[in-house]
Structures are given as C-alpha cells and as structure tokens.
Amino acid sequence: MQKNISFLDMIEKYSICVPKIQRDYAQGREDDKTAEIRESFLEEMIESLISKESMPLVLDFVYGSTDNDNVFTPLDGQQRLTTLFLLHWYLLPADRPQLFKDDTSMPRFTYETRISSKDFCKSLVATSPRIIKDNTAMSVSKRENETTKKEWTLSESIQNEPWFLWSWRKDPTIKGMLVMLDAMDKKLKAIPDKISLWNSLTENRKIVFHILPLEQFNLADELYVKMNARGKELSSFDILKSTFEEQMKKNEVSELLQEEWRTHIDSKWMDLFWNKKAIAYLDSSDSNKNKEIVNAVEMSYLRFLKRMMYFHLFMIDDFENPEALDKDKFVEGIKSVRIYVRDHDIITIIPQLSKCGFFNEAFYSFVIETMEQLLFIEDERVKEGSDFITMPFWKIDNRDVNNLFEMFIDNKITYLGRVLFFAQMQFFKYYGAEALQESEKLRKELNNWMRIIRNLSYNTSYNNEDEFRNTIKALDTLAFFVYAESDTKSILDYFAKDGEVLRFDGEQVTEEREKARQILQDTKWENKIEEAECYAFWQGTIRFLFRTNEHKYDWTLFDDRWSKSKRYFNVDGVSDEYKNNNILLRLLICSFTKWESFWGITYDNKASSWGDILSNKKWILPLNSLFIEDPTTFDYMNFNIFHENQNEQSALVHSDLCKSDLLNCIVDGCFLNYRNNQHALYPYNTRAKWKIYVIGNARNSIFSRLLDQNKIELINGECGKLGNYPYFWGWNLYFKHSDVTYYWGTDDRLQKYNNELQTWATENISLENIEDYFSTDNI
Known part of the structure; x- marks a missing residue:
C-alpha cells in the first residue's frame, strides 16, 4: 500500500486508464443528489488548497492494478481520480503543457468506457485551458454588437472548439466532465492567484489519497463486479459514505476512529455484505443481474447502518445538541425521532440527526466496536458471529429465520427481530467472534445464551418504542451481569441461581430458571428440553409439560405429557x-x-x-x-x-x-362475549351478523323445533341456522309465520310487524309459551 500519494505523483509515474468495465463519470451528473455531493466535494478541496494551516485532505483508498507498461487501471476510485484530473487540467500552468502526455504525446489520463470518452480526453489534454478561455473571450467580443449578450461558460467554450465533435454531447462521461469543469470554474475563476492554488495542489500536496495495488493479491473477477457494477448514478451508499466522513470531521471524532472507519467501511465491512448477499449469485454472463446483486448488497449495507443508528438512539437518553432539533416536527424530542428513524430511509434521516450532534465519537465507536467483535476471517472470507449459532429460531412475520445477521439486513424487520440481533451483539461485546473460532466452550455458551434469550424474546410483547427500549436496555444489563460480573460467565448458572432479569415475561423467566436448574443437575435433559421447545408451535414455552396444579414443577410428569402432546399437537x-x-x-x-x-x-x-x-x-x-x-x-x-x-x-x-x-360450525377466532344481556361467541370487533352466535339461551332449541316443524320461516340475510345444529347466527331471530313478520329479540321478547302501520308491536308471549303460540292457526 502507498500512502499519501498526490495526483501529480501518480500521473508522473503512471498512465491512468479507466477500463471498459467501469461506469461513466458520475460526479458530473445533474440530479439533485449528485449536485449536492459535487458542491460539497469541491468546497472541501478548495478550502484545503486555500488554507495555510489545514492538514492535507485525504481522499481514502484508490484500488487498482498496474501492468508492465506502467498503466494504472483503477477498480475503485476512478470518480475521484477523474475529478482530480480535471482540477489539475484547470489549474495547469502555461509552463507545464506536457504534464498529461507521455513521451509519444499520448494522454496519461484516459477513459476506455467509450471511444468518444477516450478521444475527448486526448483532445482536452492537447489544449491549454488558457487558450480555451482566450477563445471564449474572443467569441464574446465578436458578439458585442449583437442585441443579446451572453457570457459563455467554460463548457460552452470547450464545445465551441473546432476539435469538439457534436456527437460527444451524448456521451455521459463527457457531459459529466463538462458539468464538473463549469462547477470548478464557477468557484475558482474569482481567485486571481491560480499559481498558489497549483502549488498547494502539487508542491504542498494538500490533496492526497492512498493506493492499494491489487496485483499483489490473488483476486477473482468478482472484485470487478463488486466495485464497478453500481449503476450509472452516485448511489445512496456513495452519498452516505461521504456524509459520514463529513460528520466525523464536523463533530471532531478522533483521528484514530476516523482512520478505522475509513479503512473498514468500504473494505472489510463491505466484504461481509458482499460475501453474504452476492458471491453465490454472481453470473459473469449477465451484467444486468450483477448490477441488481450489487445494488442489493449496498441496500443491505444501508439497512444495517440505519438499524445500528436506531439501536444507538435507544441507548442514549438524549442528543448532544437537543436544542437543534425541529420541535414542530419532533414534538416529543428524541422519542419522536426514534419513530421517524424507524419509518424513513437512511438518506432522509441523516440530515435530521446531523443537526443534533448524533454522529459523535460515541456513535462511531458503537458501530466500529460492534463490527470488530462480530467479524472473523475463515477460508480468506469475512464472516460474522451468527454463523456460530446452531440452535434454531422460529418464523418471524411468517418468514423463516436461518441466520440472525441476514434477518437483520433483510428488507423488513420487526421489534422481535431487532431484539434477537441486539442480544447477539451483547454476547459478542464480551467475547469476540475470533475467540469463538478457537473455543468450543464459547460457542456452546453463545448457543445457551441465544436459546434462553430466544425463548424470552418470542414470549414477550413489544407494542411500542418504550417497550422496545426497555427490552434492549434489559439485554444490555443482563449481558453485563452474566459476562462481566458473575464468576461463572454462564447464562445457565445465572438463571439457575435466580439472577435478576428485567422486562421479559415473568412466567417465561421462571420457566427458564427451572429448565436451567434441570439441565445443570443432569445434562441428559438438555436435548429433551431443546427438542420440546422447538416442537410444533410452542416457541420455547413448555412449562405445561412439568407444571402441577399447585403451580409447582415436577419433572416426573414430563415424559408422559411429552408423549401425549406429540399426538395432540x-x-x-x-x-x-x-x-x-x-x-x-x-x-x-x-x-x-x-x-x-x-x-x-x-x-x-x-x-x-x-x-x-x-x-x-x-x-x-x-x-x-x-x-x-x-x-x-x-x-x-x-x-x-x-x-x-x-x-x-x-x-x-x-x-x-x-x-x-x-x-x-362456528368460524375460527371466536371469543365468549356478553352483550345485549346475552352470551355470544364471535370474533373481536366483528360487525358481520353471520359471525355472531348467541349461546346459553333456550331460544336456540325452541326455535329449531319450530323450524323443523315448518311453523316458521327464517328471513334470509337477517339471521340463519347453523346447518342441522340447534343454533343460529345473528343477535335477533327474524322469521315469518302465516305471512306475518316477527322477530325474537335479545331482550327475550316477541315483536310482531304491522304492515298497515309499518311499526313493531310487542306480543305478550314468554319463551315457554312460544311454541304453543305458533301452533295456533288463528294468531
């Protein structure tokens, strides 16, 4: 690796050729997102050039390889190299005309993505920017007598050059370069001393980067896809990386943490997501599919970072600068922000968090330490600690959970999913994944920890942000008690000794304590308990297999109940x-x-x-x-x-x-309810008459007999009989007898309809007499 290399160092030593596999130059695109990044990047570079006291601006790593002809092929960093090339061309002194040409007058910086891009670079370096500016002034001068005067932009001047081909206007790389040159000219043309800027850029080396030559590594073609199939525009991930670095500087995060973050965010950490979401799916023959895969990798990475931000929001009590929060938008302060972060994408939420000093040293430390403890290397691949969890999980939101990390970076996530991943993080906070590689005992302890937390988590409710916060706080405290304060460092031992457990369902905690004691007393129970926990739909709750009527525990009951339960369920x-x-x-x-x-x-x-x-x-x-x-x-x-x-x-x-x-014959989901002086079975909040069944009322058998005897005829749509069973749906029974309409109400009264008056009248008939009443022919 070569550190702190300036663009001049590089261009004097190598020719730079952006290969065909790379995307077009994207920093000159004209969408709002790119314009914001471009403005910020230019301001940062110019500030570094102007300032006499600032440290050099380090533009992170540039990855690439060098061939035998000293041609450097960038795989990642071509956007920054192109911008630096344009900046050097713009500031190039008159006495350095050959800087961008080799001994054969071929350009030392070029694009292979399109022939037009290559030819444009060749023509551009053959022309002095001063000549173009002079030509522009002459063009404007010739038009002084015209009615409309227009000051030409630098890009218009370039396009007016005789060597500029009209067809080049459609090349996205050339268009992007012209936009960037206009942006540079707008910021730099008012600065008279261009020589000082050039000296800052070259002699004083105020803008540098690191080169990682990849030819020394045995890398497969997948790296090309990984670094270069990100689409035609600056991705959200590109924007996010830049924003994170800006926030580190703004909030004066230590240089050590900044360096650690920059070193890992686009290398080791990215490799993890790449290995998880891309390696198995790449298809060298399908470039469109590969682009979709790379996009999926970046989206997973973004979701991970957002959810780490979400966790950190719950671990802090308030912001560093809470007064900067928009009080109209976030009425309840940080509580409102937590909900906002949960429901919005990461690009949207970062400006809100940035105002309040959220991206401080504590946040970056939290993410770095989490990743440091979670990651390990196996077979030259970056992996993470979820791979050590062999015990099963159950479906969450009707989706299988095969790996906690993959669940955590999935498109959808629930409170339960967050709780399980946070529980894993708490274990690795005390025992890093690298330590588990070498220790069967630690791998066993991780699975014991996750099994108990799994059982508690699945059987505890999370209805709002406060309950979620209390849960992850409780996990943080529990992990500290077990792995920092206890002598045994064993979750089973902690539960067997009735160690304090906050927030989780009390009955489930008691069950876990009892199971821990049983396992420690006789290890043969471990497999039996774990098998039962995962059976059917029980999700860790098996106390009914060994609980007595007196709320005590008797393990002699287990085998018989377990055998019968497997038949029942x-x-x-x-x-x-x-x-x-x-x-x-x-x-x-x-x-x-x-x-x-x-x-x-x-x-x-x-x-x-x-x-x-x-x-x-x-x-x-x-x-x-x-x-x-x-x-x-x-x-x-x-x-x-x-x-x-x-x-x-x-x-x-x-x-x-x-x-x-x-x-x-009733619908599923019915509860016993009491309403209108009647007991009825029906699902909660139902308004459908056909889902309401009045029970505990003698009317059911009496009116069933009347129907069977053809004494009455039910009015369809208002009520109905449940097949051949002596029960009805509907609160009131509407029926006809001898062409007269009646209903029997929930007040146990008979109502008769008067067609002439169009009113209901109460008949003085009791339920005991109703059959006799309708057996009379002259009602």
Missing part, C-alpha cells in the same frame, strides 16, 4: 385426530371449574389459540386434565358440568360448548 395447532369433533377443545372446556376460565380463550384449534392456552397459568387445571383423561373415549354427553358461581344461564353456556356440536 402439530405445527398448525391441534392434530387432525384430536381436532375431529373438537374433542380436545371440548375436553378442556369440560374441565373448566371456574367461570373466569371461559373468558379470554379463543374457541378454535389453531396454533395461536392453543399457544395462549398452554402458556397461561389461568388454564393450568383444565390443561392438566388433558393428560389424565383420554379425549377419544371421554363421555362428553354425560359429563357432570360444574363451575364456581354457576347459574342457569352459565350452566347452559357450559353445556352448549361441551355437549353440543356447536364448535364444529
């Missing part, structure tokens, strides 16, 4: 055998001894519904009965129903759910 919920006629659900309901047990349960066979039942202590007693009685032989019809606070209506509710076929 599968990944979708209740298995087909026990879903048939709802025998498992009905057995559970038959075992309810408390009226409160009926409330809050979802009356179906889905995994989500039974996940709540298995984990909630509210249903311990009826749940344990599933492992005592056999659902296939249980006598549901003759079971003696009893529960506390039982009355006639609640007993009928219990009977309807246990002894009838009602559960076979």
